[in-house]
Amino acid sequence: MTKQDNQWKLFFGAGFVVEPSKGLDGGEVKKRLQGSAVEVDTLPKEFFLPLFESADELPIEIVFVPERGKQKNEVRDWVRSILFDEKPKKEDAARKLALRLALATDQRSPEGLFVTLAGRKGVAYRIALWKFPADQTLQADVAKGMITIRLIEDAFSRESTYFKAAMLEGPKAETTFWTGRIEDRQAKHGVKGAAEFWTGDFLAARPVLTDAHGTRVVAKALRKIIDKTGALETREGLIAAAQVLRTQGGNRISIGDVAARYLPADERDEFIAAAGGPEVSDHPFRLEPEVLESELRLKSITLDGKFVIRGPLEDFDSVVSVTPAEEEGTVQVSLKGKITSESVSQR
Amino acid sequence: MSLRSEYSERTPVLKNVADDIENLVREILNGVPRVDRISSRVKSVERFLEKTEGKGYHQPLQDIQDQIGVRIVVFYRSDIQTVSERVIREFREVENRPMEQPDPEVFSYEARHVVCLIPPDIHSRHKPPIDFFELQISTLFQHAWAEANHDLGYKPHGALTYEFRKKIAWAAAQTWGADVIFDELWNQSKPQPG
Numbered sequence: 001m002t003k004q005d006n007q008w009k010l011f012f013g014a015g016f017v018v019e020p021s022k023g024l025d026g027g028e029v030k031k032r033l034q035g036s037a038v039e040v041d042t043l044p045k046e047f048f049l050p051l052f053e054s055a056d057e058l059p060i061e062i063v064f065v066p067e068r069g070k071q072k073n074e075v076r077d078w079v080r081s082i083l084f085d086e087k088p089k090k091e092d093a094a095r096k097l098a099l100r101l102a103l104a105t106d107q108r109s110p111e112g113l114f115v116t117l118a119g120r121k122g123v124a125y126r127i128a129l130w131k132f133p134a135d136q137t138l139q140a141d142v143a144k145g146m147i148t149i150r151l152i153e154d155a156f157s158r159e160s161t162y163f164k165a166a167m168l169e170g171p172k173a174e175t176t177f178w179t180g181r182i183e184d185r186q187a188k189h190g191v192k193g194a195a196e197f198w199t200g201d202f203l204a205a206r207p208v209l210t211d212a213h214g215t216r217v218v219a220k221a222l223r224k225i226i227d228k229t230g231a232l233e234t235r236e237g238l239i240a241a242a243q244v245l246r247t248q249g250g251n252r253i254s255i256g257d258v259a260a261r262y263l264p265a266d267e268r269d270e271f272i273a274a275a276g277g278p279e280v281s282d283h284p285f286r287l288e289p290e291v292l293e294s295e296l297r298l299k300s301i302t303l304d305g306k307f308v309i310r311g312p313l314e315d316f317d318s319v320v321s322v323t324p325a326e327e328e329g330t331v332q333v334s335l336k337g338k339i340t341s342e343s344v345s346q347r
Numbered sequence: 348m349s350l351r352s353e354y355s356e357r358t359p360v361l362k363n364v365a366d367d368i369e370n371l372v373r374e375i376l377n378g379v380p381r382v383d384r385i386s387s388r389v390k391s392v393e394r395f396l397e398k399t400e401g402k403g404y405h406q407p408l409q410d411i412q413d414q415i416g417v418r419i420v421v422f423y424r425s426d427i428q429t430v431s432e433r434v435i436r437e438f439r440e441v442e443n444r445p446m447e448q449p450d451p452e453v454f455s456y457e458a459r460h461v462v463c464l465i466p467p468d469i470h471s472r473h474k475p476p477i478d479f480f481e482l483q484i485s486t487l488f489q490h491a492w493a494e495a496n497h498d499l500g501y502k503p504h505g506a507l508t509y510e511f512r513k514k515i516a517w518a519a520a521q522t523w524g525a526d527v528i529f530d531e532l533w534n535q536s537k538p539q540p541g
Contacts, residue, residue, distance in 0.1 A: 063464055069443040071462065173406035178441050179464065179478060208467050212436040216374075217468050276468025283467060 005122040008053055010040040012082060012090050012118040015147045016098035017140055018131065022106040022197075029102050034142040037091040040117070044151040047138075052117050055128040055167035058181035059282040062166075062205040071175075075100070075204045079168055079177055082118050083125045090118075097129065104201035109186070112163060113140045115149070126169040130162040137161045164198045179208060207284050214285030218245070218258050219295030221274035225267055232340065237264045239310055242296050249289030256281035301333065309333060353408060354395050360475050361389040365415045367469045368480055372417055375437050379430060381422035383487055390414050408476070412462050415480035420490045424530040427459050427484050434482060438463035441479065454519035456493055458485035488529075492522040 016035030064073040081093035094116045101114055112131040115138075119126050132138050141148045165183045170176030182205075184198050199205055209217075222245075226238045241262040255275045259268040272281050300310035301322070309320055325332040348356075369387035376382050390398075390413060399407040421430055435443065442462040448455050461482040465475065485493065496515055507515075 061467060063439045063441065066441050066443070071442045171406065171409060173409035174404075175410045175412060175479065206439070208439055208464060210437055210439060213438070213466050213468075216437070217466075276471045279471045280467040 008049070008119040008121045008126065010043075010045075010049070010052065010117055010119040012087075012094075012116070013038045013040045013043055013048075014082075014091060014094035014098075014116045015140055015149045016095065016114045017111065017134070017142065017147075018098055018102045018105065018114045019111045020105040020107050020109050021102040022104060024103070026099070026103060030099055033095065033099055033102060034145075035095070035098060035114070035140075035147045036142075036145055037087070037094065038147055038149060043117075043149055044138075047151055048115075048117060051130070051162070051165075052119060052126070052128050055126065055165065056169060056181065058165055058167050058183040060182050060199075061179060061208045061283060062182050062199055062203065063179045063208050064203070064205045073178075073204055075202075076177055079127055082116060083127055083177075084172060101131065101202050104197045106197070109163075109197075110134065113138055113149070123171045124169055125172060126167065129166045131164045132162050166198075166203060180205070209280065209283040209285045211286040211288050212291050214253075214255070214283065215288040215291040216295055217275045217280075218255060218287070219292050221255075221271050222258075223296065224274045225270050228270075229267070234264055234267060238267060239298065242298055243300065243310070245287065246289070246292055246296065248287050249292065250286055252284055252286050254282050254284050303331075303333065309335065350399065350407065351392060351396060354414075355392050357408075357414075357476055358389050358392070360473050361415050361477070364465060364469060364473050364475045364480070365389050365417070367472070368415065368417055368465070371437070371466070371469070372419065372434060372482075375434055376419070376430065379433060381426045382430065383420040383422060383490075385417070385419050387415065387417045390416065412477075412479040413481035414477055415465075416483055417480060418483045418485070418490070420485055420487055422487060422529075423533045424486055424526050425534065427486065430484055431459055431461065434484075435461065438466065438482075440464075454516050454523055456496065456519070457489050457523065458483050458493070460484075486526050488522040488526045492519055 014035065014037045016033060019029075019032070021029040064076045067073055075097070078093035078096050082090045082097075085093070097116065098114045111134045113134055115130050115132065117128050134140070137151065139150050141150075163184075163186050166180055167182075168177050168180035180203075182199060182203070199207070219242075222238065222242050226235060226242070229235050229238065241258075244262055245258065255272060259271050259281070263271055272278060275281070297313040298310065299313045299316040300308055301320070302308050311319060319337055320333060320335050322331050322333050324330075365387040369385060372385050372387075376385065390411070395407070395411065395414065398404075398411055404410050419430055419434070421427055431443070438461075440461050440463045442460070444460060445457070446460050447457045459482075461484070462479050463482055464478055465480055470478070495518070499515070
């Protein structure tokens with residue numbers, strides 16, 4: 001591999017000033033859309049190149065939604081056009097992306113500068129899309145339909161200040177560029193809260209992890225470490241975590257969240273490894289109560305609101321027996337087994 | 348490196364991925380009635396090379412999306428939809444379409460094909476060089492026809508006689524008819540709600 005093959009070489013850039021235009025007439029918005037392709041050599045590379053090179057670290061993986069069951073997606077087509085078509089088509093596709101972003105953005109989001117960059121390294125092609133805040137670090141000037149993007153000399157910070165980003169990468173083939181990575185720095189809840197409009201309305205995509213599969217992965221990983229751990233206290237902590245999760249159905253979460261919020265610190269790494277590793281720990285999904293119930297397979301009985309008997313569903317009925325007691329409305333519960341530990345909490 | 352050796356080299360990891368996906372499909376469909384069998388396969392080297400010939404694949408190692416195939420065989424045509432909906436809740440699909448002949452007078456292979464993304468946890472565990480696998484959902488009759496056709500008729504068209512091809516098509520028509528009749532009978536005989 002030559003030195004050139006080891007470095008990203010940018011071959012296309014475009015910038016558009018995107019105003020929030022959701023609900024407005026598409027034709028009018030198109031007329032007002034300001035921006036153009038830019039010569040990549042005129043861009044402030046010291047700012048853009050590091051952003052472009054590190055775009056594969058964006059935390060959330062997404063996949064385009066197919067249209068009518070076919071392997072077709074308009075946004076993916078534009079992405080591929082920017083990467084593989086001739087220059088006029090590249091600019092046209094970048095403009096269509098910018099228009100789509102404007103029409104997906106409502107008044108809650110401020111005006112921004114939408115930048116598209118495409119590059120190649122060996123056989124790999126990459127496209128990165130960003131929405132930057134207007135006039136903070138980057139200055140965009142449009143004259144006679146052409147955009148010029150420069151760094152503001154006295155900008156408070158030249159660190160990457162983008163609001164949102166997306167990156168897609170792959171070789172030139174018919175089936176590549178279905179998946180990509182995104183980040184939403186305006187999201188209220190960190191990586192999990194990537195705005196629906198950035199993922200769904202603008203990119204016509206969704207997270208790679210489905211709600212059902214994300215929930216199944218969490219439940220199976222939890223069961224795996226519950227079954228494995230020998231320490232009763234840890235086991236109790238994990239089972240308690242599983243019980244809490246059962247109340248969280250419908251909530252948007254990630255594997256990393258489950259580890260950080262609900263699990264004992266010592267078990268977090270093992271849990272994440274059992275769930276597929278750090279590469280998948282930031283993917284968002286909604287907990288599905290049905291899947292959680294069927295996979296966790298835990299059963300518990302609470303007596304008088306303070307005594308809890310809890311155990312694996314498959315063994316529960318053979319260990320725990322419940323019979324009516326003399327006093328009406330009460331039951332007698334008995335357990336059969338070996339006492340493996342006993343403790344009294346300290347005051 | 349030749350296409351043959353490049354594909355051969357990846358088949359062990361594809362096998363591991365196929366096994367994981369098959370197990371996952373078994374879990375997803377656990378308790379779903381009238382599922383006859385679930386199986387998976389990695390496309391053989393010979394079949395992979397056959398498929399690359401004359402079909403205009405510029406990047407066959409990327410673009411052939413059924414390198415891993417998972418087959419679900421159900422009893423009746425109505426079951427295909429039920430099973431399809433169940434598995435689609437679990438996977439992200441990039442294609443989901445019935446494979447059927449557009450010409451109503453032509454009978455041949457039929458099934459539902461769903462091209463899905465390999466789930467990220469399984470991908471991360473095995474790191475296969477592909478992103479997709481194909482789910483093939485068919486009825487017992489469709490499956491039986493496909494297996495026999497594969498055994499007898501999966502040759503270049505020029506190598507088969509007119510009569511041979513006619514008989515294969517006739518068998519496909521019988522398969523279609525049997526599926527339609529059994530599905531109707533099933534819908535008449537199943538317990539009605541209320």
